[in-house]
Amino acid sequence: xxxxxxxxxxxxxxxxxxxxxxxxxxxxxxxxxxxxxxxxxxxxxxxxxxxxxxxxxxxxxxxxxxxxxxxxxxxxxxxxxxxxxxxxxxxxxxxxxxxxxxxxxxxxxxxxxxxxxxxxxxxxxxxxxxxxxxxxxxxxxxxxxxxxxxxxxxxxxxxxxxxxxxxxxxxxxxxxxxxxxxxxxxxxxxxxxxxxxxxxxxxxxxxxxxxxxxxxxxxxxxxxxxxxxxxxxxxxxxxxxxxxxxxxxxxxxxxxxxxxxxxxxxxxxxxxxxxxxxxxxxxxxxxxxxxxxxxxxxxxxxxxxxxxxxxxxxxxxxxxxxxxxxxxxxxxxxxxxxxxxxxxxxxxxxxxxx
Amino acid sequence: xxxxxxxxxxxxxxxxxxxxxxxxxxxxxxxxxxxxxxxxxxxxxxxxxxxxxxxxxxxxxxxxxxxxxxxxxxxxxxxxxxxxxxxxxxxxxxxxxxxxxxxxxxxxxxxxxxxxxxxxxxxxxxxxxxxxxxxxxxxxxxxxxxxxxxxxxxxxxxxxxxxxxxxxxxxxxxxxxxxxxxxxxxxxxxxxxxxxxxxxxxxxxxxxxxxxxxxxxxxxxxxxxxxxxxxxxxxxxxxxxxxxxxxxxxxxxxxxxxxxxxxxxxxxxxxxxxxxxxxxxxxxxxxxxxxxxxxxxxxxxxxxxxxxxxxxxxxxxxxxxxxxxxxxxxxxxxxxxxxxxxxxxxxxxxxxxxxxxxxxxxxxxxxxxxxxxxxxxxxxxxxxxxxxxxxxxxxxxxxxxxxxxxxx
Numbered sequence: 001x002x003x004x005x006x007x008x009x010x011x012x013x014x015x016x017x018x019x020x021x022x023x024x025x026x027x028x029x030x031x032x033x034x035x036x037x038x039x040x041x042x043x044x045x046x047x048x049x050x051x052x053x054x055x056x057x058x059x060x061x062x063x064x065x066x067x068x069x070x071x072x073x074x075x076x077x078x079x080x081x082x083x084x085x086x087x088x089x090x091x092x093x094x095x096x097x098x099x100x101x102x103x104x105x106x107x108x109x110x111x112x113x114x115x116x117x118x119x120x121x122x123x124x125x126x127x128x129x130x131x132x133x134x135x136x137x138x139x140x141x142x143x144x145x146x147x148x149x150x151x152x153x154x155x156x157x158x159x160x161x162x163x164x165x166x167x168x169x170x171x172x173x174x175x176x177x178x179x180x181x182x183x184x185x186x187x188x189x190x191x192x193x194x195x196x197x198x199x200x201x202x203x204x205x206x207x208x209x210x211x212x213x214x215x216x217x218x219x220x221x222x223x224x225x226x227x228x229x230x231x232x233x234x235x236x237x238x239x240x241x242x243x244x245x246x247x248x249x250x251x252x253x254x255x256x257x258x259x260x261x262x263x264x265x266x267x268x269x270x271x272x273x274x275x276x277x278x279x280x281x282x283x284x285x286x287x288x289x290x291x292x293x294x295x296x297x298x299x300x301x302x303x304x305x306x307x308x309x310x311x312x313x314x315x316x317x318x319x320x321x322x323x324x325x326x327x328x329x330x331x332x333x334x335x336x337x338x339x340x341x342x343x344x345x346x347x348x349x350x351x352x353x354x
Numbered sequence: 355x356x357x358x359x360x361x362x363x364x365x366x367x368x369x370x371x372x373x374x375x376x377x378x379x380x381x382x383x384x385x386x387x388x389x390x391x392x393x394x395x396x397x398x399x400x401x402x403x404x405x406x407x408x409x410x411x412x413x414x415x416x417x418x419x420x421x422x423x424x425x426x427x428x429x430x431x432x433x434x435x436x437x438x439x440x441x442x443x444x445x446x447x448x449x450x451x452x453x454x455x456x457x458x459x460x461x462x463x464x465x466x467x468x469x470x471x472x473x474x475x476x477x478x479x480x481x482x483x484x485x486x487x488x489x490x491x492x493x494x495x496x497x498x499x500x501x502x503x504x505x506x507x508x509x510x511x512x513x514x515x516x517x518x519x520x521x522x523x524x525x526x527x528x529x530x531x532x533x534x535x536x537x538x539x540x541x542x543x544x545x546x547x548x549x550x551x552x553x554x555x556x557x558x559x560x561x562x563x564x565x566x567x568x569x570x571x572x573x574x575x576x577x578x579x580x581x582x583x584x585x586x587x588x589x590x591x592x593x594x595x596x597x598x599x600x601x602x603x604x605x606x607x608x609x610x611x612x613x614x615x616x617x618x619x620x621x622x623x624x625x626x627x628x629x630x631x632x633x634x635x636x637x638x639x640x641x642x643x644x645x646x647x648x649x650x651x652x653x654x655x656x657x658x659x660x661x662x663x664x665x666x667x668x669x670x671x672x673x674x675x676x677x678x679x680x681x682x683x684x685x686x687x688x689x690x691x692x693x694x695x696x697x698x699x700x701x702x703x704x705x706x707x708x709x710x711x712x713x714x715x716x717x718x719x720x721x722x723x724x725x726x727x728x729x730x731x732x733x734x735x736x737x738x739x740x741x742x743x744x745x746x747x748x749x750x751x752x753x754x755x756x757x758x759x760x761x762x
Contacts (some may be wrong), residue, residue, distance in 0.1 A: 049443060150535055159537050161431060161459055250439075252459050254431040 021200045023193070037189055044181050052177045058289050059184035060245045062282035063191045065269040067238025070195060072267070073276030074204070075231035076211030077126055081138040082239055082266045084145035085122075087258030089115040089240025090247035091149060091156045094164035097248075104167035104248055108187075112241035118145075119236020120229055127225040130214075142260055149255040161254035164247040184245055188282070191238055196278050198234070207231055211276075272328060274335025283336040287328075295320040378419040379682070379691050381406070382441035384452040389429030390565050391453060391538075393591025394615050394667045398474050399424065401664070401671025402450045404656035409675075411655065415682045418691060422450075431455045435463075442467060447693050448678055451475065454538040457497065464496040468693035470681075470700070472498050472674045474667075476614065477541035478505035481725045482761025490761030496693070498700060498720065500674040501635035502731045502753075504613060505762060508546035508586060510731035510751040511611045511633060515584045516553045518609070524583055529555040532573070532597065533588025534565040542613070545762050546586065558582055567592035574601040582608050590615040598625035618665035619743040622736040631748070634732045636670045636714055638745060639663040643713030648672075673715035676708035677727075724760060729753040 014020055024030040044052065068082045093111035097104045122141040126134055149156045156162055166175050167183065174180050198204045209217035210227050218224050247253045265288060273284020299317045303309045309316065332339055383406075385399035386392050406422045414420060423441070427433040434456035441449070449464065451457045451473035458479055464471050473480065476499050485493035502510070512529065519527040529550040533539025547557045558580050563573050574597070577585060585608050587594055594616045601608075610630050612621075617632020637643045640663070649672055653659040658668070677700070684699030685691045705717035718727035730752045736745040753759075 049440075159455070159535055159540065161455075163459075163462055250432060250435055251463070252431070252435050254455065254459065256430055256455070257432040 023196055023200065037185070040185055041182070044178060044185075049177060052181055054289055054293070056177065056181050056184050056249060058282065058286045059181075059188040060242050060249065061266075061269065061289065062242075062285035063188055063245065064239045064242030065266050065273070065285045066191055066195055066278065066281040067235040067242070068266045069270045069273075069276065069278070069281045070198070070207070070238070071231050071235035073270055073274075073280075074199065074211060075207045075228065076214075077130070077228060077231060078135045079138040079232070079235065080135050080260065080263050080267075081122065081140075081142035081145065082235070083258045083260065083262035084142045085115050085119055085236045085239035086243040086246070086262065086266075087149060087253075087255070088118055088145060088236075089243030090164070090253045090258070091162065091243075092240065093244035094162045094247050094253050095155055097165060097167075098162065104165060105169060105183075108167070108241060108244040108248070111244040112237045115240025115243070116233045116237040119239070120233040123229045123232025123236075126228040126232060139260075142263055146255065146258065149258065156253070156255065159255060161252060164251055164253055166251060167248055180249055184249075187241060187245060191241065192278055192282070195238075199278070203227070203230070208276075268325065272325065272335060274337030277335065277337040279340075280335050280337035283340070287336060291321055291324055292317065295324070377417060378421045379415070379447045380421045380423070380441070380444050381448050381450060381678075382438065382446050383422050383424040383450045384434055384437060384456065385424050385426050386429045386452055387426045389427070390593075391429050391590060391615070393620075394618070394665070395429075395452065397618075397665045397667040398452075398671045400656070400658050401668040402675050404652050404658055405672045405675035405679075408652040408655050409679050415679060415691065416686055418682075418686060420679075420682075427452075427456070429453055429455075431459050435459060438463060442469075447691055448472070448682070448696055450675065450678070454541055455536065458492075458537055461492055461494045461497060465494070468496065468697070470496045470498060470678075470693055470697045472500070472678050474671070474674070475499065475538065475541075476501055476503045476507070477537070478503040478545055478759070478762045479541060483725050484723055485761070486723060487758060487760040487762070489758065493761075494725070496697060498677070498725060498727070500677055500715065500718065500727060501614065501670060502633065502728055503726060504542040505545035505759065506726065506729060506753055507614055507633040507731050508542040508611075509549045509759075510733060510749075510753055511586065511631065512546060512550045512553060512555065512584075513751055513753070514631070514733050514749050515609070515611065516555070519583065526554070526556050527583040528558055528581055529584050529586070530558045530577065530580060530582035531560040531586045531588060532563045532577070533560070533586075534593075535562055536565055538590075539565070539588030539613075542586075542588065545759065555584075563589060563593065563597055565589050565593050567596040570597045570600040571604055573597070574604040574606050577601060577608065578604055578606045584609050584611055587612040587616045589613075591621065594621055595625040598627050598630075602626075615667070617734065617736065618667065619663075619736065619745060620665060622738055622743050622745070626738045628737045630736045632734055632736065634666050634734055635716060635728070635730075636666050636673060638666050639669070641713075645707075645711035645714030648710040649714060669714060673708065673711060676711055676715065677706070677718070680706075680708050724755070726755065726760065729755055 064086050071077050071079055089111045092114045093107045096102045096107035096110055125137040129137060150159050166173055174183055206222045206227050209222050210224060214224055269284035269288050270281055272287050274280025295317045299313045303313050383402055386395035387399060403422060403424055406420050410419050425437040427437055438460055446469055449469055449471045451471045454475035454477045457473040457475040458477060479491060480494045480497040481503055482490040482493055483495040531543050531547060543560060551557050561573050561576050563570055587610055594612060612632040614633050622630055637646060649669055652672060658664060681696045681699035682691050684702050685695035689695050700720045701722055704719045706719060707715050707717050716728045716730050720727055732747055733749040733751060734745050735748045736743060
């Protein structure tokens with residue numbers, strides 16, 4: 001479809017700009033979204049601890065991955081330092097809530113804002129460099145921040161880490177996983193609506209323009225520097241918010257939790273979920289969280305069938321995770337969200353689909 | 355009639371089995387078999403697990419079985435916290451912990467939940483239960499460990515070094531701390547440096563050596579240029595071996611004094627170390643001490659140590675587990691096995707040696723104001739000679755129980 005300036009699939013009957021700009025493509029899509037959120041609220045009390053833990057993790061990492069998707073998927077920049085921003089948010093929120101008396105629920109978004117400020121600073125190189133060079137520059141931010149966490153005892157507690165209390169609302173402490181799940185769900189919904197909204201705004205289109213063809217964007221009057229740095233700021237906000245949620249969920253923050261491995265996991269989440277897709281971010285986070293559990297089960301079955309494999313169970317699990325990711329990238333390079341769209345299209349055209 | 359009796363017997367049997375199965379307490383067990391401290395973790399971890407298995411096989415805690423779950427957290431603090439929170443949901447009455455980072459991070463958690471912890475971290479920060487000493491960062495009411503604290507062990511080494519320097523005629527000996535910027539090597543850094551200064555050492559700026567093994571020639575050059583006479587090694591395992599080898603290449607001439615985890619026959623063998631000084635709090639595997647009979651029974655029952663001799667870390671793990679066992683027995687007789695009762699049980703005895711471990715575990719006393727079980731440090735010197743590791747004890751130092759040393 002490369003020859004069409006604005007490709008539209010057949011069956012897309014939108015005729016006004018307002019339609020084009022709607023938050024949800026169709027009414028049923030909106031209802032489906034609302035139904036999913038309500039379902040999550042209703043079902044949560046009946047879930048096991050283990051499932052709740054997985055859902056909370058998906059929510060937290062999904063928020064952070066969403067931030068990275070704005071940067072990488074939407075604006076076409078790259079960051080190998082996302083986990084450092086995630087960590088900065090975690091430490092900021094712990095610091096604010098412990099040392100200044102600001103309630104945790106307010107400290108969390110504040111931590112997001114503090115991380116935005118840091119992200120804007122570390123995003124400055126993006127004004128000048130791009131591609132692999134930018135990747136290495138952001139790698140530096142990972143190391144600088146990680147070292148800062150280990151040394152700034154007044155802020156992070158140094159290598160001993162710092163404690164982060166569970167949030168409370170008028171004396172009602174969110175001290176169970178179920179209560180915390182609702183908080184994470186709230187922020188997940190807010191984040192996803194916010195980013196979806198951003199993408200249909202003037203700024204959102206500018207970000208996409210920077211990604212698609214920066215020269216054309218500049219000629220059209222898009223301020224490249226501003227939008228590149230801005231996307232770092234936006235991405236850091238969500239990283240910081242996710243980090244703050246993570247800190248108060250674990251109730252403890254340690255410098256060890258925010259290594260480059262986590263940064264790469266975030267990249268894996270958005271590549272697997274679908275670059276530039278809002279829903280893809282959370283699908284990717286879910287995939288990365290659930291895959292090890294699935295592989296654990298598979299490895300256990302395999303060990304039951306072939307007892308000789310029992311000793312290597314852990315190894316098989318790790319290998320299968322790697323293999324699954326590689327296979328996924330080969331057979332579904334456009335991410336889970338693409339697979340989902342294909343599935344939906346196939347249901348729509350049901351009797352005639354292949 | 356016969357049928358009825360048989361039926362009753364079966365029913366009774368089932369009932370006892372049911373009680374037997376129900377009557378158990380849960381203990382969480384953190385181990386590092388795959389992380390940076392696995393070098394010693396693979397001896398300490400099985401020590402705890404084997405001891406618990408042996409206790410269960412011999413009647414448990416007066417009939418109550420210990421349900422032990424070991425989680426390999428690879429020395430990652432967040433994973434340890436996650437494991438702890440998982441266990442909290444299982445009514446954990448006690449915990450066998452591991453590293454300094456995770457144990458210190460869990461201080462507030464275990465105090466709030468009243469879960470006594472026997473850690474393999476001997477950080478001095480865990481010894482002040484009430485926060486009596488103004489130097490204490492955080493009171494640690496539910497933390498216990500068997501053996502001298504890292505700080506006290508280092509102080510004993512420094513004391514020995516002072517004596518050694520006098521004998522060698524070194525006028526103003528220089529002391530240097532090496533170790534990663536990590537809670538474990540950092541734990542004794544300040545406390546030990548202060549005492550060294552008090553004893554008239556010239557205390558040099560500490561050198562950071564990563565906990566992960568690597569090429570440490572750069573650090574060794576710094577050590578060489580500093581002219582340190584006594585180098586304290588705060589790391590353990592592969593990192594120590596790398597450091598000793600790199601320093602040999604560079605030609606550093608000094609006396610190395612390791613932390614308790616940094617000294618065992620495997621480290622000395624791999625590093626081919628000479629005159630390597632390290633503390634201990636238990637006999638070594640080939641010791642003839644009376645209590646070693648029980649230690650060897652425990653190992654034999656689990657099949658541990660059949661191909662190679664376990665390091666003394668295994669023996670210390672058994673001591674730590676047996677103090678927990680006897681505190682649980684006291685708790686059971688005095689109101690039931692709960693975390694708070696087990697903690698009280700730890701204060702009941704003076705110069706306490708667990709039954710059957712005479713000569714293995716040093717007589718220890720814990721009080722509600724002082725969790726320094728023992729102040730006695732055995733100092734050993736190990737050398738690799740003709741393919742054999744020779745370890746000899748050079749001193750048994752008992753430090754003064756100073757108030758300003760409590761909690762750090």
